Amino acid sequence: MQIVSSIKLKKKNGKLIAANEFNKEKYKILLQQLPEGSEVDVLFEMNSKDNTKSQLAKIHICIKAIADNNGSTPKEFKEELKEMCGLTYQDDTGNTCLKSFADCSKEDLSNVIETLIQIGNFLDINLEGSL
Numbered sequence: 001m002q003i004v005s006s007i008k009l010k011k012k013n014g015k016l017i018a019a020n021e022f023n024k025e026k027y028k029i030l031l032q033q034l035p036e037g038s039e040v041d042v043l044f045e046m047n048s049k050d051n052t053k054s055q056l057a058k059i060h061i062c063i064k065a066i067a068d069n070n071g072s073t074p075k076e077f078k079e080e081l082k083e084m085c086g087l088t089y090q091d092d093t094g095n096t097c098l099k100s101f102a103d104c105s106k107e108d109l110s111n112v113i114e115t116l117i118q119i120g121n122f123l124d125i126n127l128e129g130s131l
Contacts, residue, residue, distance in 0.1 A: 055109040056101055062116040062127050069125050081119075085112050 007026050008019040018024035034040070060074075067077040079098060082088065087099040087108065101109065120127040 052102075052104070052106055052109055055106065055113065059101060059109065059112055059116065062113070062120065065125060065127060066116065066119055066123065069123055081112065081115065085115055087112075 007030070008023045009016040010019045018027055063078050063081065064074050067074040070077070072080075082098045082101075085108070087101075087104060088096050089099055091097050099108075101112070104112070117127060119125075
């Protein structure tokens with residue numbers, strides 16, 4: 001049996017506690033589901049204001065602005081951009097596929113944004129208002 005749960009915690013008085021009542025309840029349910037003596041792997045990641053959701057929004061706004069300027073569709077330009085940024089992988093059959101932006105790391109998305117800025121500068125498109 002595999003049990004997976006995501007619970008938000010906050011630091012208070014030197015301890016990590018449930019961020020709210022909902023997460024407190026999720027934690028209780030997780031404990032009830034675990035057999036006695038279970039070992040659990042835990043990954044801690046601090047939330048930050050520069051999360052990938054804001055990066056994704058910026059990327060899609062810039063893609064549309066550049067696509068509108070160069071006569072391609074946003075989908076066509078997005079595919080070209082992913083190839084330029086090396087966001088590809090090989091599937092089980094050896095075909096090259098494009099990675100979804102949603103599956104990219106913050107670093108990957110930062111690289112995409114930098115590439116968009118460079119393309120915008122080259123095409124004389126001011127993307128500053130989009131960022």
